[in-house]
Amino acid sequence: MSTMDSSIYGVSSSKIFFFFVFFFFVSFAIAALPQNPSGKSFSSSASGQINSNSVLVALLDSHYTELAELVEKALLLQTLEDAVGNHNITIFAPRNEALERQLDPEFKRFLLEPGNLKSLQTLVMFHIIPKRVGSHQWPDHKTGPVKHTTLCNDHLRLTSKPTGQKTVDSALLIRPDDVIRPDGVIHGIQQLLIPRSVIEDFNKRRNLRSISAVLPEGAPEVDPRTHRLKKPAPVPVGAPPVLPIYDAMAPGPSLAPAPAPGPGGPHHHFDGESQVKDFIQTLLHYGGYNEMADILVNLTSLATEMGRLVSEGYVITVLAPNDEAMAKLTTDQLSEPGAPEQIIYYHIIPEYQTEESMYNAVRRFGKVRYDTLRLPHKVVAQEADGSVKFGHGEGSAYLFDPDIYTDGRISVQGIDGVLFPEEETETVKKPAAVKVASKPRRGKLLEVGCWMLGTFGQDSRFRSCQ
Numbered sequence: 524m525s526t527m528d529s530s531i532y533g534v535s536s537s538k539i540f541f542f543f544v545f546f547f548f549v550s551f552a553i554a555a556l557p558q559n560p561s562g563k564s565f566s567s568s569a570s571g572q573i574n575s576n577s578v579l580v581a582l583l584d585s586h587y588t589e590l591a592e593l594v595e596k597a598l599l600l601q602t603l604e605d606a607v608g609n610h611n612i613t614i615f616a617p618r619n620e621a622l623e624r625q626l627d628p629e630f631k632r633f634l635l636e637p638g639n640l641k642s643l644q645t646l647v648m649f650h651i652i653p654k655r656v657g658s659h660q661w662p663d664h665k666t667g668p669v670k671h672t673t674l675c676n677d678h679l680r681l682t683s684k685p686t687g688q689k690t691v692d693s694a695l696l697i698r699p700d701d702v703i704r705p706d707g708v709i710h711g712i713q714q715l716l717i718p719r720s721v722i723e724d725f726n727k728r729r730n731l732r733s734i735s736a737v738l739p740e741g742a743p744e745v746d747p748r749t750h751r752l753k754k755p756a757p758v759p760v761g762a763p764p765v766l767p768i769y770d771a772m773a774p775g776p777s778l779a780p781a782p783a784p785g786p787g788g789p790h791h792h793f794d795g796e797s798q799v800k801d802f803i804q805t806l807l808h809y810g811g812y813n814e815m816a817d818i819l820v821n822l823t824s825l826a827t828e829m830g831r832l833v834s835e836g837y838v839i840t841v842l843a844p845n846d847e848a849m850a851k852l853t854t855d856q857l858s859e860p861g862a863p864e865q866i867i868y869y870h871i872i873p874e875y876q877t878e879e880s881m882y883n884a885v886r887r888f889g890k891v892r893y894d895t896l897r898l899p900h901k902v903v904a905q906e907a908d909g910s911v912k913f914g915h916g917e918g919s920a921y922l923f924d925p926d927i928y929t930d931g932r933i934s935v936q937g938i939d940g941v942l943f944p945e946e947e948t949e950t951v952k953k954p955a956a957v958k959v960a961s962k963p964r965r966g967k968l969l970e971v972g973c974w975m976l977g978t979f980g981q982d983s984r985f986r987s988c989q
Contacts, residue, residue, distance in 0.1 A: 578707030579603050582614060585702055585709065589622035590650070596635065597643045603651070606674060611655035612707040615679075615691050621714045628931065629794060633725050642721045648674035649718045656681070657708055658699035661689050677718050692716055768837045768873040768896070793932065795833025799826050802928040802935050806843065809927055812937065814849035822863050829871075833932050838875040840934040842902070842913065844941045845923060852941060868897035869942055875934055878925030881911050900944035914942045 574580070579600075583591045594600065606612055622631075634643045651674045661683055662669040668682040682690050689696040691712055698711025745751070803819060803826060806812040819826040829839065857863060872893045884891045885906040892901040904913050911922040924937030 574706075576704060577607055578612060578614065578702065578704040578709060579607050581702045581704055582616065582709060585616070587616040587619065587709070587711070589619045590616050590647075593622075593634075593643065593647050597640065597647045599644055599647055602648075602674075606651070606653055607706050610653055612674075613652040613654065613656045614707065614709045615650045615652075615694070615712050615716065616701070616709050617650075617694070617712050617715045618697070626715060630725060633728065639724070639728070642724050645675045645677075645718060646715075646721050649677055649679070649716055649721075652679065655708060658689070658696075658710070661696075675718065677720070679716070768832065768839075793834050793836060795835070795932075796827070796830035798833055798930060798933055799830040801930070802841075802933050805928045806935065809924070809937075811845045811847075811924075812843050812927075814846045815843045818849075818863050818867060823867065825864065825867055837873065838932050838934075840872040840874055840876040840936065842870040842872070842920075842938050842942065843927065843935055844870070844920065844938055848920065848938070848940045865897055866941065866943075869895050869900060869902065869944060871896045872902070875932065876936075877929055877934055878911070878922060878936060881922070881936075882906070885911055897944065902942060902944075913938060914940070915945055918943055 582594070585591070594603070603612075633639055634646065652671045653674060654671070656671065661681055664683040664685050668680040670678045670680055673679055680692055684690065689699065691710075694712040694714045694716055696710055697713050700708060701711045702709035803816050806816045819829075833839065852866075856866075872895060874893065876893075881891075881904060885904050890903055890905045892903055895902055902913055903915065904911050906912070907921070913920050913922070918940070920938040920940030920942055922936055923939040926934070927937050928935040
């Protein structure tokens with residue numbers, strides 16, 4: 524038996540004791556490890572990759588492409604993955620048209636600027652509730668609205684109308700339970716939800732008095748003959764102002780904006796002053812166009828008044844002569860009253876044109892006549908040497924620096940000459956002289972002589988008296 528005490532099936536008792544001690548410590552270490560303290564579900568793998576059946580993957584692959592693009596640009600994929608791993612979520616996805624057409628372009632540009640990433644993230648997370656809310660869980664119109672906290676710690680109000688329509692704040696629910704997944708649900712809504720903090724940040728940065736992130740409707744029109752309101756005609760989204768740009772120009776060397784021809788009216792829906800300031804700064808940084816910038820800012824007030832026109836919704840294309848071309852101007856050409864303004868007017872086209880659009884036009888149609896702000900003169904463009912040439916003969920200029928500045932409302936194209944309108948020489952056609960065969964008149968003396976001869980009966984002998 525002593526042999527069996529010291530060895531069990533060839534294994535010493537000391538080794539068996541060491542094995543039990545090692546097993547005890549391993550069990551204690553496993554028990555001391557945290558048991559999933561974050562409470563994450565096992566839908567996410569250990570590598571951090573989300574399940575293919577997740578609602579977040581469904582959003583990125585859905586027809587809500589505009590919202591999915593904003594999620595990616597806001598750098599929120601990791602944040603949303605963590606939210607999906609912790610709990611179910613509800614996403615209110617606006618339709619693509621609400622972001623493409625019904626959103627103010629200036630506001631969309633503000634969201635996509637790198638310095639406004641926090642505002643973009645707040646906007647996106649304002650559409651997500653960290654809990655599952657199906658369409659059957661909507662409050663009844665008798666119970667009143669129910670508030671839910673979003674991922675940006677703001678609140679959304681879910682309400683129901685007596686007609687049965689369901690709303691999320693001011694947006695109408697148009698596709699309830701559009702996408703359903705084990706970890707969440709996506710509802711389609713009619714428009715974008717914008718938290719008040721983002722609107723306030725937008726207004727502070729742009730320093731605007733009153734602006735809305737949604738395109739406003741036009742003011743009612745009055746028929747001047749009947750003094751009654753005209754029936755509003757259907758205006759497509761993003762249409763140009765109803766009045767032509769010439770109705771926004773006052774007579775004289777300066778421009779004056781119309782009362783309310785554009786989509787924003789007196790509220791200055793477009794920040795034209797900032798856009799004009801940006802393109803002048805671009806001219807200065809680009810180099811070679813200091814004289815043009817000096818005329819716009821110092822010699823005239825065209826910069827301010829062009830900004831007012833753009834604020835009213837008009838678009839312009841500026842043909843900017845470079846410094847070498849401006850140096851060729853004589854003192855006589857600039858000394859006349861209003862001469863600098865008239866020169867610049869002839870270089871402003873009331874259309875939005877780029878180098879590509881103008882080149883395609885002259886390639887297709889040969890000569891193209893563009894209207895200018897100097898009525899009634901037009902500037903002629905044609906193809907020459909693979910580029911666009913403006914003007915006639917020796918006074919022509921080539922498109923030298925294309926697309927110096929293009930922002931969708933102001934386009935600046937650099938040219939290598941100063942343009943002047945073609946002199947209108949009115950040729951007055953004189954009527955052709957008509958030869959009238961007149962009978963020869965007899966003189967007074969001959970008439971007296973013929974009368975005296977007739978008295979004596981001798982006038983028949985003279986041919987002149989017959």
